[in-house]
Amino acid sequence: MLLQLPGLLTPDEVRTARERLLASDAPWIDGRRSAGDQAVARKNNRQLAQDSDCCRRLQALVLGALNRSPQFLSAALPSRIFNPLFNRYSGQNNAYGAHIDNAMVHSRNPAQWVRTDLSCTLFLSEPQAYEGGELAIHEPGAERRIKLAAGDLLLYPGDTRHEVTPVTRGERLASFFWVQSLVRSTEQRRILWDFDQSLMSLRAQGDTDATESLTGTYHRLLRLWGEP
Template sequence: MLLHVPEILTPDEVRQARNVLARAPWGSGRITAGEQSAQAKNNEQLPETSQETRELQALVLAGLERHPVFFSATLPKQISPPLFNRYGGAANHFGNHVDSAVRYLRNGAGRVRTDISCTLFLSEPEEYDGGELVIENPGSQQQRVKLPAGHMVIYPGTSVHRVEPVTSGHRLASFFWIQSMVRSNEQRQLLFDMDSHLIRLRSTIGETDSAVIGLTGTYHNLLRTWLDV
């Protein structure tokens, strides 16, 4: 499932993040790449241990926590700490790659199976040229993503994807991975679709209609069947 999740951060929060990033200590993005990805990766990244990274992580995680669409679409069991990157100048692209299946957390804090990849845009589209996130879909047309600041895209961690070269300006973003309580992408898609339809149905006929109660029960029974907590 590829999904645009709007307004994870408010405009004020985007400005706050940009102010932090303006004073941030950028380093090589290859430090968190796997062996194959490192050959394709040419960008800058904030050190995981920096004060700026910790401040921004708290901001992003708070935005995710309050966003109902994010929870419904991902059913998160564990979220890797958000990281932050910059594309522009000589460090301006990330070629085709697949994210590593497991993200090992710092200082032995555990590991996250990367069921879902997330990119949260922190630059406005008109601030840079190029820089589209391109996601390859086997047997169908590739999808090109370039969203407003504060908006996020989620997509399967199994996807081949890349960031096109940034030819002017700078592209700022946060990226991270999610281990879902429902491992199957297809099952998550079905549950998200059902939940979305239920929300619209409740707004039309109310919470106590027998059809709404029955479908809500079906949703939770499917979730119980597929859940890993």
């Protein structure tokens, strides 16, 4: 499923992220350094150096936002999160052609393999600040072009064919990362997401014996489908 989580970052956090990414000493490198074999010829962007202090500070900011978001935790059921990376599209470095993310990626800190059950794009530039630069999702018989407000997060299955269309004006800043979920199946995660959203609505009306029983059913399903 494709799921938009609005306002993952606060306006102040978005402003802080942009200031650091646009600072004159921000260590941008060729984005092809992190591309897999099938994607390297199609990737044309800039990426913030992973081992820089700037990147580590921004990673902490994004991870903090993820950990405080009930919607993200409910949708992703994260087991492992690849430390967020940051990219920049403008000028001649302006696109990333259609590709599918690698099934497994290796995180430097902490040093671990992460299965890419979910791909995540966190938009950091306002839509009106650039033309083009949509995240194009290729589905059977259709294409969806997505451009979200700064601070919004898009989650989509890691085996989705997707691309970033050419930026023809302005500059597109974003964070991207992957999640290994406690529940590997996209369909099962969707069922649990729908179940949990309904439970949240019911709890807002007051706890009842029926709500408690349904909560128990949710956790039985999670035990059945989940894995460390």
